[in-house]
Every structure is written in C-alpha cells, then in structure tokens.
Amino acid sequence: MDFMLSDKDRAFKAHCRAFAQQRLRPLADKYGETQEVPAEMVEEMRSAGLFELLLPQELGGPGLKALPLCLAREEMAGVYCPADVTLAMQGLGGLPINLAGNQAQREKYLGPIGRGELLTSFALTEPGAGSDVNAMTTQAKETADGFVINGSKKFISNGYAAGAVTVFVKTPQEDNPRAMSAFIVDKDTPGFSVAQRLEVIAPHDLTLLEFKDCLVPKENLLGEVGQGFKIAMQTLEVLRMSVGAAAVGIGAAALAEALAYAKERVQFGAPLADYQAIQFKLADMATELAAARGLVYRAAMEKDAGAANASRASSMAKLFATEAASRAVDQAVQIHGGVGVLKGSAVERLYREIRALRIYEGTSEIHRIIIARSLLAEAG
Numbered sequence: 463m464d465f466m467l468s469d470k471d472r473a474f475k476a477h478c479r480a481f482a483q484q485r486l487r488p489l490a491d492k493y494g495e496t497q498e499v500p501a502e503m504v505e506e507m508r509s510a511g512l513f514e515l516l517l518p519q520e521l522g523g524p525g526l527k528a529l530p531l532c533l534a535r536e537e538m539a540g541v542y543c544p545a546d547v548t549l550a551m552q553g554l555g556g557l558p559i560n561l562a563g564n565q566a567q568r569e570k571y572l573g574p575i576g577r578g579e580l581l582t583s584f585a586l587t588e589p590g591a592g593s594d595v596n597a598m599t600t601q602a603k604e605t606a607d608g609f610v611i612n613g614s615k616k617f618i619s620n621g622y623a624a625g626a627v628t629v630f631v632k633t634p635q636e637d638n639p640r641a642m643s644a645f646i647v648d649k650d651t652p653g654f655s656v657a658q659r660l661e662v663i664a665p666h667d668l669t670l671l672e673f674k675d676c677l678v679p680k681e682n683l684l685g686e687v688g689q690g691f692k693i694a695m696q697t698l699e700v701l702r703m704s705v706g707a708a709a710v711g712i713g714a715a716a717l718a719e720a721l722a723y724a725k726e727r728v729q730f731g732a733p734l735a736d737y738q739a740i741q742f743k744l745a746d747m748a749t750e751l752a753a754a755r756g757l758v759y760r761a762a763m764e765k766d767a768g769a770a771n772a773s774r775a776s777s778m779a780k781l782f783a784t785e786a787a788s789r790a791v792d793q794a795v796q797i798h799g800g801v802g803v804l805k806g807s808a809v810e811r812l813y814r815e816i817r818a819l820r821i822y823e824g825t826s827e828i829h830r831i832i833i834a835r836s837l838l839a840e841a842g
C-alpha cells in the first residue's frame with residue numbers, strides 16, 4: 463500500500479517504524495501496561511519529533527495533517543499503546559486550538575503541545591451523553607469574570623496526565639438553547655478535578671473529570687460562543703481516520719505474531735502453517751488489513767487535499783479498519799490456541815487493546831449512520 467505514499471511520506475513512515483521498534487519497544491518492556499503516561503516515553507516521542515506534527519505553520523510546523531498522523535499511529539499502536547494514545551490526545555486536544563484559537567491561545571498552548579511540554583486531552587463524552595453528544599448537560603454560564611462550568615466528563619483519555627483539557631459544554635442562548643462552546647481549562651483551575659481514574663480492559667490513563675463552579679477566564683473560550691459543536695466535529699473528522707490507522711497497526715502486529723506462531727507450532731507432525739485452514743485465516747487477515755490500510759490512506763489524503771466527502775471517507779476508514787483489525791486479532795488468538803488467551807502473551811494484549819477502538823470516536827453503529835446519511839443525501 464506504500465505505493466500510495468510520496469517519497470517524503472514513505473521516509474516519515476520508515477522513521478516512525480524505526481522509532482517504534484528501536485525506542486518504543488524497550489519502553490513497552492520497561493513500563494508495560496499502565497494507567498500512567500511515562501515521562502520517559504513522552505521525552506522519547508518529543509526527541510523523535512512526533513509532537514511537531516501538531517505545530518501550526520506559524521510556529522514552524524506543518525499544521526496538523528491527517529496522513530502523517532495516520533502513519534505515525536499505524537507504526538506505534540501495535541508496539542506501545544500509551545504512546546499511540548498520547549499522540550492521538552495531543553491531536554484531539556490541540557486541533558481545536560489549531561482550528562479556532564486566537565493568536566494568544568495559539569502562542570500559549572500550541573507551542574508547548576507541539577514540543578510535548580504540555581499534555582492535553584479532549585473532553586466531550588459525559589455519563590449521560592455518549593453517541594448522543596447533544597444530550598450533554600455540563601454547562602457554562604457567562605458572568606462578568608468569565609464562564610462558570612458545572613458538570614462532568616466521562617471516559618477522558620490522558621485526563622490525569624494532561625496539563626490542560628479542551629472541553630465542550632452547553633452555553634444555552636436565547637435563540638439557540640442547544641448551543642455548545644469549547645474552552646481550554648488549565649489543570650490547576652479551581653473547581654476542576656479528576657474525580658476518578660477509570661480501569662479498563664486495556665489499561666490507559668482514563669478519567670472522570672468534574673467541574674464544580676469552575677471559573678474559566680473569557681480568554682479561554684475557543685472561537686465564539688456556539689461554535690463548540692462545529693469545532694468538535696471538525697476535530698473528530700481528522701482524528702477518526704487515525705483511529706483506523708492505529709487499528710491497522712494493531713492488526714498488523716497480530717498478523718506478525720500469527721505468522722511466526724503458525725510456522726513454529728507443530729501439531730499432527732507438521733507446522734500449523736502447512737494446514738490450509740490456517741493459511742486461509744492468514745490470507746484473510748492480510749487481505750482485510752491491506753484493504754483497511756488503503757481506506758485509511760485514501761481518507762487521509764482526501765482530508766489533506768480538502769475534498770468535499772472527507773467526512774464520509776473518514777467514517778468509512780474508521781469503521782472498516784477497526785472491524786477488520788478486530789477480526790484479524792481474533793483470528794491471531796485462534797491460531798495461538800490456548801497460548802492466545804494466556805495472560806502476558808502478545809496476542810492476548812492485542813485482543814484487549816483493539817476492543818475499545820470500535821467504541822471511541824464514534825461507535826461502528828454511529829459511523830454506519832453517518833455514511834448512510836451522506837449516501838442518502840447525495841442520492842437526493
């Protein structure tokens with residue numbers, strides 16, 4: 463699939479692969495599965511120039527382009543999940559500032575985010591508002607001193623490690639009671655807290671955030687009051703396809719494990735790889751992952767080129783890649799037999815890690831709805 467890439471993109475992908483194999487793999491062995499965001503990992507990612515992808519042009523970066531983000535996530539996700547999540551969260555938290563931030567906000571936040579000095583997160587989901595974003599109840603009330611936020615945000619990745627969070631809340635207006643706005647909230651703001659650290663099947667920094675009479679200065683409003691929904695959706699349009707890229711990376715890691723095991727494991731006097739039933743599984747895994755990779759690259763290229771249907775392509779890439787990779791990981795476990803479900807085996811970890819990708823940044827069902835609506839609208 464690399465034939466789709468320019469020489470520059472191919473070189474960047476090779477750089478990310480070398481970084482993942484040579485620098486991240488030892489860190490994965492050292493820190494293992496963790497709810498923390500290891501500072502050493504962040505420093506290594508910074509040294510490799512990965513956060514610079516997020517720097518806007520005026521700060522010497524490329525501005526966040528979808529394709530390099532996808533290539534980096536593809537190479538890192540199968541090697542060390544916290545690194546992949548951290549790059550994604552820098553994108554999710556930083557892109558709203560890139561899209562809607564004024565000059566002061568850009569200078570204050572984007573430089574540190576792009577240098578990996580400031581970790582950030584993206585807080586949209588609430589206990590009562592997941593797929594139905596508009597059901598959110600967290601509200602900001604405008605006062606003379608700023609905006610007072612009350613409510614909570616659930617399932618927020620890197621919420622504990624983040625120094626600033628980009629949060630989306632309701633700001634009802636007379637003419638628009640459902641209006642939503644986006645704010646940057648610094649970690650030390652009084653009234654803001656990490657209420658709970660959530661434990662998931664594949665551990666990462668996942669939190670419940672609380673806002674209790676949290677006064678956020680007016681200069682932390684992103685864009686204008688009422689623009690929050692648009693900012694959130696524009697951000698997700700870029701990041702969703704990169705979830706597909708991460709899924710391809712996890713699927714590819716599972717395929718590599720399955721190939722090695724099928725060659726090594728002997729049953730009935732021959733390696734598993736000699737049996738056609740196993741060969742068909744390997745063939746299906748590789749074929750579906752190649753198709754997924756193609757959809758992800760196409761979506762990223764369309765987005766970077768400003769194509770009209772980029773949102774549909776992003777949903778297609780996320781939907782297909784996360785489902786195909788889940789099937790591939792499941793087959794890798796099957797090929798490993800009992801060893802595949804032993805705690806500590808590589809495919810057992812990948813099996814747990816792939817699961818949430820079909821849920822976050824829009825479930826598979828929600829992406830089918832987005833794709834179908836777009837098709838139906840086009841059909842007139």
Ligand SMILES: Cc1cc2nc3c(=O)[nH]c(=O)nc-3n(C[C@H](O)[C@H](O)[C@H](O)COP(=O)(O)OP(=O)(O)OC[C@H]3O[C@@H](n4cnc5c(N)ncnc54)[C@H](O)[C@@H]3O)c2cc1C
Nearest residue numbers: 584585586587592593617618619818821822823824825827
């Ligand atoms: C590991 C992890 C990390 C996350 N990180 C973040 C983060 O950093 N920031 C953030 O804001 N959020 C984050 N989330 C939240 C995630 O985006 C939501 O979990 C997701 O949007 C689904 O919402 P929900 O869990 O409330 O499920 P629900 O919306 O309650 O859905 C439950 C089920 O019903 C289905 N469903 C819902 N509506 C429909 C419909 N109309 N038609 C058909 N089926 C439907 C869904 O597809 C799903 O299968 C994370 C979640 C996880 C698991």
